[in-house]
Amino acid sequence: MGKFYAIAGLLVLALVLAPVGFLALRKKADYGDRTVLYQTYSAKVKSIDPATCGDTTSASMQGQVYESLYTYHYLKRPVEIIPQLAAEMPEISEDSRIYTFRLKPNIHYAPNPCFGIKPDGSFRTRTVRADDFALGLKRVADFHLQTPLAWSFLSERIVGLDEYRARCEAYREGDFSRYDMEVEGLEAVDDLTLRIHLKAPFPQLIYVLAMQTYAPVPRELIDYHLATEPGPGDERRPIPISRRTAQITQVEQIVGTGPYQLTHWQQGALMVFERNPEYRHGFYPTEGEPGDAEAGLLDDAGKPLPFVDVLHYECILEDMPAWLRFLSRQTDVSGIPRDVFDTVITPDRDLLDKWAKQGLRLSKFTDPTVFWLAFNMDDPVMGASKSLRHAMCLAFNVEDLIEVLYNGRGRRAVNVLPSSFPAHPIAGPGPYYRYDMEEARRQLDQARSELAAVGRLDANDQFPLLTVDLGGRDETSRRMGEFIRQQFEPLGLRVRIELNDWPTLQQKVHNKQCQLYAMGWHADYPDAENFLQLYYGPNIEKGTNNSNYRNPEFDALYDQVTVMPDEHDRNEVYARMVHMLNEDCPVLLLVEPMYYVLTYDWVKGYKRHPFAYGMTKHLRIDTQLRREMGGR
């Protein structure tokens, strides 16, 4: 009998300890004496295919591996475009419709089996050619790939590309021969010269081509990874066309020219990037804006990039655990969760002394992002009364919102453009983007008669119940919802809050089922057109104008401005367009958020760039200092 109890005890002990064995046996992150940057990220990576990238988390990961023709200068502000894979700025024809790009010679892709395998088992590589860019752009236009963001910037721009997209429809998804079709406007003149023919002048093209979503894609990748699979033995066998997918989904399918390669990806848990041995074309900038030299940002001027060998990114969806990992010096860079904000930052927005003494440094910046509640202008109530929209804007206390839910980290958005854009000050603040209850009540009375006139009040002559849709189910969204209710209640407006998953909200918005919904926009490039296209009438069809705002005057100006080559002239027109939006209020503007980033002293060269991804290559880690200060 005693034996039974002994066995039972041992069995329990063994079962209890078994997971430790399993967890300890996992492939350990052993990077030897290479320099490693440790960081956390807080949302799941949705895409590793440049063409299908549509969210900032995926973009920041892709920025490490994919590069495009142009990029931004790391240090200079206002931002400046510089060549990346292109050798120089493009040659633009007289009529601004033909762009000729010369490529840097001898840019190599990261080694990959799709280029062949050397006798010693290592992978081959090859140089980047002009037709790879054409293929990248064709994939963006591919009917069978979900490329809403990337395609929205190029549709109806390049000669023959829209026709190409239409022709793709007839092909099956797995039939890659569609990539052999010529596109008139995409011309690989020789290996190092790419020419793009535009339907009309498009001055923003240069910014668009600085997004890594238009990175070159080698044909070998498609033919090897997407069209064949490992068969018996060493052979690869073709995948039947019906089973093929056109999207890049696996780590080994990533072929880029960037400073890093993705070597390990455990979804929702870990991403590891290692130095791309073929990367030779990046150098730390030698000049910056005033103050950069003093801040030590020019210490590494002219040195080859990247400095760090391995990027170790852990996915931690919750703020607090990520923050605590940072505090225990397990990670090098971190934001500040809004809940602990008061314990880190002084009321006048500086780092508390006790943290500064621990070797932390604070960088503050405003991202070119604006959050708002959009009115659906097609809604029978919201669209029918401008005064109702005015009243709601005036009744919403954004200052309170920033205090209560943003911990003071943000500023009130006063027009639809981010404050760092040159057109923002020219346009000036909108008359209804302020808190004024009295005026709000006056506007509401007006609204009552406006709605009564068109018969949109309910049976008791009251405003109908309004529904606000939010794109999240977590506690933060719930609080936002409660706050919104509290703002409209004093006006006597009844509001129902609906929490949705993000995709559900997008669908509802697209089907025009929402009345009011929370939305935001992060600038893709430093041109006001990027924000104003959200209100351009024809874009309702394309799905980027989701407030369904229609104003022929606005649209006429938009058509005019998008082909104006001179930036200064454009800004004047942009300001006039913003004025129209200020008056019509298709959105209730909320916040331009401010970001606070903390780094430890051992991280050198940190400067946040508002648009560009893939700037991590500029960071240098003083590993000795890190060890001395108790990091890893």
Next chain:
Amino acid sequence: MTTTAPNPAILAAPVQQGRSLWGDAFRRLRRDPAAVACFLVIGAYVALAVGAVYWYPDFLETQNYSERNLPPSADHWFGTDVFGRDVLAKTLLGARVSMTVGFMANAIAVPLGLALGVLGGYFGKWIDDLVVWLYTTLASIPGIILLIALKYAFQGIILFEGTFIELNLSGIHGLYIALGVLSWIGTCRIIRAETLKLKSLDYVTAARASGQGRVRILVRHIVPNLLHLAIINFTLGFVGAISAEVILSFLGLGVEVGTPSWGTMINAARLDLVVGRWWEAVAACAAMFVIVLALNIFGDRLRDALDPKLRI
């Protein structure tokens, strides 16, 4: 005449016994101080569920941003929440959601379980096979997955919009229904087993021999003798429903925004606890703890009193 004479006596017996069963149970419960205490607690919660709204009619508009996140004090016994509203009031109002969810879910589940259990147990054959198949199937799928899936399927659905029986399935009404249609299994099992037992008892056989119809026997002689089981399950089912509300609220699938509920209060702790704001979650947990404790003990005592055989 002589043959029918004994029948009324036999037939009356279980009904008589049934009556005395209820009386006896009531006496036993009344003499049990724990049961009485728990009953009072449950009564108090029911009163809160009904009355708190009248006590705090405009709680939702009591936000006061200059008093937000205050720890417990003389003014606010349980502190204030992120919008400066009184947490005590919020907790008391939260009883409404929990109690109604408990009640409504069981008001759907128990009759459903009773009906299916009796049908299966009494009529046997393919009906029984169908009932058993139905509940073994549902029992095989983890309840929480079904619950989440059902709640997802309900998203954005509003039935009978505009009428007075409007059902907002993405909110609390969806909770009633989802919990109701998923938690009848336990009741059904017990009822079916008991029906099988009752069916073979002498008085039922006698009733059948006296030529009473099957339906009549079912209604007159079987169902009344199963009601005590239904009541026990009703009490114990409350606990499950209250806990489920908390977990669904945590996943963002609970009540509408703006309805105070313990689930959302506990959920708030995800953001608040780490910065030391413990009061909201603790208040909700405490309120929930007390009612669950009372329901558990009362349910046990009720079972002991009504059905001594079932004692676990």
Next chain:
Amino acid sequence: MGAYVIRRLVQAVFTIFGVMLVTFLLFRVVAGDIAGAHLGPKATEQQKREWLKKYGYDRPLLINRQPDTRWYDTQFAHYVSTTATFKTRSLINNEKLSDTILERAPYSLAITVPALALGWALAMVVSTLVAYYRASLIDHVGVFLAVLGMCVPYLAFIMGGQWLMFKVAPSMAYGLANPFNIFVPVVISVVAGLGGSVRFYRTVILDETTRDYVRTAQAKGVPLPSVMFKHILKNCMLPILTNLIMAIPFLIMGSLLLELFFGIPGLGDLLLSSITNRDEPIVSGLTFLTALIYVLGTLATDITYVIFDPRVELT
């Protein structure tokens, strides 16, 4: 006996069929406009049709009534054949379900297996102790604590536990950087479940203690501890082990909430995110897996019962 086993097997087959039917219908409803959800709102009708065709969603749901087709050429048949073999692939990243399960299940098991073993051992020790001193102060306090433990919300245990770890050892409060971190959720799960198990085990042991053979043994002068360890516990094992076997199917799915809170990349975590992502094949595949193990588990329990306990009636 043989007839009984066969009947149970047939029943199990029907149950599994039922599970497939329920999960299939439910998740198709949940998925809603599944093509729209995956292609994004801007997809055209043509794109949606293509997509539905590619993943086989364009077929009739249950029965194919169209002429010149086989009646079983339906979504349900396709679902049954791919799910039952775990060959189904994710709509998000095209990964095979069996691979995903192999990758993630160990993490779920890493929480649930130790929790089950430890919980069982602890509950046994405590309930034996309580039962041994029945009707004494120890018993009363023990039962009282057990009931209290049962009434604390599960989320409170998780949040309280994690908060405590943040205070004591922040690096252990999240993630699996250190293999020993796994014991935080394990302990929480054990503590949360202890009350219920102790109450259940105590009842089982007490039932056994009041049997005649115990009284006979005691009357003959065998001390109670000896009877307890030699006979009572042994006889209690059957119901207790049954109880354990019934818990096994839920091991594989891990604890949804614990995985969420502690950032453990197990199957529960996958299930939740797959529901939000409308990754229908993964959700139904995982649900089916759990249900399958459950059905097989109950089948095995029932059969072992008949073999080892002659008192059990075959109903």
